[in-house]
Amino acid sequence: MxxxxxxxxxxxxxxxxxxxxxxxxxxxxxxxxxxxxxxxxxxxxxxxxxxxxxxxxxxxxxxxxxxxxxxxxxxxxxxxxxxxxxxxxxxxxxxxxxxxxxxxxxxxxxxxxxxxxxxxxNGNNTELISYNEISLNTATFEAFINGQLLDITRKEFELLMYFLVNRNRVLSKQAIAAHLWGDYTDNLANLDFVYQHVKNLRRKINLLNGNDYIDTIYGLGYKFRSADAVL
Amino acid sequence: MKLVDKLTLWLVVVLFLATPLSMVISYNSIRGNIYNSEVERMTDVNDKVAQQLKAGQPPHRYMLDRPIAINKVRSMPAQATKTTKFCFYNKHLKRDETRLDVASFYKINNDVYRVSTYNYIAPGELIISGMLKALFWKMLLITACVALTGRLISKLVLSSFQKTLHNIQNFSLHQKEKLEFANTNTKEFKELNFFLKKMTDKAIEDYGHMKEFSENASHEVQTPLAVIHSKLELLADTPINENQALLINDMQNAIDKLVKINRSLLLLCKLDNQEYETQENVRFCTITNSVISQYENWIQLKNLSVTKNVDKRVYVQIHPVLAEILVSNLLSNAIRYNIDNGDLSITLTKNSLTVSNTGLPPEAEPEELFQRFKKSNQSADSIGLGLSIVKQICAVNNLDVTYTYLDGIHTLHVVFAEPSMVIEEQSTETEIVFDKNTAIA
The missing domain is CATH 3.40.50.2300 (Response regulator)
Structure with a gap:
């Protein structure tokens, strides 16, 4: 790009x-x-x-x-x-x-x-973003692990997408909260939910035998660990 | 007490004090005049009698209706005329009488004659009682005149003062318009108007400067904040140890708070500048529902039981962004200051929005919490601008907001000024569907 x-x-x-x-x-x-x-x-x-x-x-x-x-x-x-x-x-x-x-x-x-x-x-709505076994449909907000539908909420979808776009980056809880809830909502209070959402997302991916790519960076936030070169 | 009443009262008091003094003076002057004219008249009578005696005519016992007494005396006294006053009690009339005797001495043909006459004059008490009677009516008349004309004249004279007062009462710093005072030819009012004009012009100017400063300062701060923000993010991506990570996290939290304060202050500035004026009616119910759904997670985390009564088709004339901030601030307050497992109730009708929650008693007066940076619980993790933003949004949009605390329930009540319009439209209701799946496991 x-x-x-x-x-x-x-x-x-x-x-x-x-x-x-x-x-x-x-x-x-x-x-x-x-x-x-x-x-x-x-x-x-x-x-x-x-x-x-x-x-x-x-x-x-x-x-x-x-x-x-x-x-x-x-x-x-x-x-x-x-x-x-x-x-x-x-x-x-x-x-x-x-x-x-x-x-x-x-x-x-x-x-x-x-x-x-x-x-x-160019007007074509359906697009799949994929990384290894994970693929996301940005039009339907559906996520798949190895072709199996992942049962996640809209917020969890957005979170996964945010991780996929920012692979190998430390994402602070603040950044995630601002991304998921916007500027005007109370991000200070939302920091706790970031933890909950990340935990849920990991658990759900794990249920479908997906790899756990999300690392917890102590004191800071999370990182989607990816072995491949950047996009 | 009104100025005119005060002046009237003082004038009447002065009148009542001055009147006895003036009465003493008039009484003395009247009595003196009566006495003198009586003496003059009787001396004249005596003279006439003396002339008759000189002419050899036998004098009549009464001359000009006055009883005359003529005696021969041995020698001429030093004074040619002698006046004597007798006071006695008249038993028949039951009053004091005053008799005035005038004796004149004449030398006629080597004989000395004493010609004397007398008359009764009005006694002092009579004069006084007459004056007192008049006094009553006089005072009544004067008091009535003073009270009446005082009112009329004060209306005339004080009219420019009243106008000035009216101007000042309607003066508001937000209006940015300079005050214009009516012309007056009263020196004091001219001075007052001049002073007030100078003062209000200065206040408007200073207020403008202050607002400009705070707005510029907030804007200028944004870029350095953005620099720190981005550098910290890049720093977090470098190899760091746990201690460094904690330090960065604390910095990020502090910067987030700074950003939030700055944004809130900017918002307040913009509200002051009326930047969010709108003629549109927004669907308040939709906004309320969407804000509630944004806070679902937090509500679940605190395990609050929510009572939600949101009427459909509630339209309010307010900028959609402001409506969202308003509801969002009310709701986040109601959740933040709520107790765990507490209650939260949101009621939206065509005329009002009510958010109430359980919580600890406020440490400050509820109404005081609308002030900037005033927090009920100083340690709370908020910046203390939420309610003042609520207040300001309401002020700008002519909404009325009240905060009450009763029996452990905090209630914020926003009344929409005009009954919100009900627009009947096709039932293409796009109600916000609750994301039931956001439940936190």
Whole structure:
């Protein structure tokens, strides 16, 4: 996957680049509006991470540019402003998703993958994500172990998906809670449920004789251990 | 006591104090005048008698209706006229009488004559009693006049003051509009208006600065927070030992809390700025149900028994995001401060939303908990902004919220200002279906 990152904050841009490079993605950084335009005209990207507040222009204007130039990349808006009209305007102008600073890199990754999947599917709803004996149907929210239907809840499905996307990453309980319950619900209280959900998921996979890929990282969270190279 | 009443009262008191003094003065002046004019008249009578004597005419016993007494005396006294006053008690009339005698001495043909006449004059008591009678009516008239005109004039004079008062009462920092005062030609009111204008303008300006600062500060903090957040995540992915993992976890928790506080403060700022105005009616019942289902896990963890009465087709004019935050905050409070195996009840009707839960008695007055960072239990793992956000959302949307505690039950009651509209539509109800499988084994 090829990504263009529009972010004027150097340290944050470094974190994003660091994270995605280790996923094996090709990342390019454009700290300004004009640089981004140049790159978008010359190259094609699967996804664009767009900070809405740039030193030399508004991200919404760049969205219009992307639309006018018929650029097919998926766009994920990053904003420091949790402003609603930005969100609505952004989504109306053609952005695919919206994330508010500060965010978990694993969450950013999951959203990016979702956009990428949707773009790649091109309207075809059914897609199977598979890893070894595990396969997930993102349209029906069904999971299978060796072809056998796994009896899991919607939240457990989302959790498994989150693990699969962020393989070999330490996922903190906070990141998982934010992913499953959103920003506005009380994540501090949700931390206990993360433990419950992970426990249930492991037990259910185990029931169908699946491998236990989920490691507990003491004090931090969980990690989906995968032997293979990154996606 | 009203200003006009106070002034009237004082004026009347002063009048009552000054009147006796003025009475003494008038009494003395009236009595003096009567006495003098009487003496003058009688001296004139004596003179006329003396002229008759000079002319050799036998004087009549009564001259100008005055009884005259003429005596020959030996020598001329030092004073040509002598006045004497007699006071005595008149038994028939049963009152004091005052007789005034005027004796004049004349030298006629080498003889000295004493011509004397007398008259009764009005005694002092009579004058006083007359004055007292008049006084009663006089005071009544003056008091009535003062009270009446005082009211009329005060209405006229104080009208600009009343306007100023009205302006100040309606003044709100949120309105951002500067106060305009009516013109007045009263110096004191001019000063008051000038001072109030200066003060309120300054308050509006300062409030604006403060809000701008807190909003900017919150925004500026987001990016550094995002940097720390991402770096910690990357750090967690490096080979670390258990101690380091615990340190990172604590940091992540602290940052999460910081992010939450920051977001809540920003939300409060935006509510103040009326950024969530809407003309739309949202389906409050759907939002309520979906929020309840979000909290299913937590409810089960605390083993609460839930009583849920959510009416269908409840529409409220409120921004959907705010509606969700409102219900979510009420519910999370009701769960967090609940006791294990406690009760939780959610009732939504067309007119109100009531969330009540069992719990320990609040340490502070229930209404105080709407203040920012005010927590009933300071150690609780919350940031203490939930209820103030609830209050603010209600204020912005003209909803009325009350918090009561009675017999171990905490109740938060939100009344929708206008009776929420009932829109009859095709029964394509997309009720939130409870995910029955979320049960935690």
């Amino acid at each position: 090829k990504i263009l990152v529009l972010e004027d904050n150097r340290e944050l841009a470094d974190s994003i680049l660091n994270f995605f490079s280790s996923e094996g993605y090709v990342c390019e950084l454009a700290p300004t509006f004009s640089e981004a335009k140049d790159k978008l005209i010359s190259f094609s990207y699967d996804c664009i991470l767009l900070d809405i507040m740039l030193p030399d222009g508004n991200g919404i204007d760049l969205l219009k540019f992307i639309k006018d130039e018929n650029i097919e990349s998926g766009v994920l808006i990053i904003s420091a402003k949790d402003a609603l009209d930005d969100k609505i305007k952004g989504l109306e102008t053609g952005a695919d998703d919206y994330i508010t600073k500060p965010f978990h890199l694993s969450e950013l990754h999951a959203r990016l993958r979702a956009i990428y999947r949707r773009k790649k599917l």
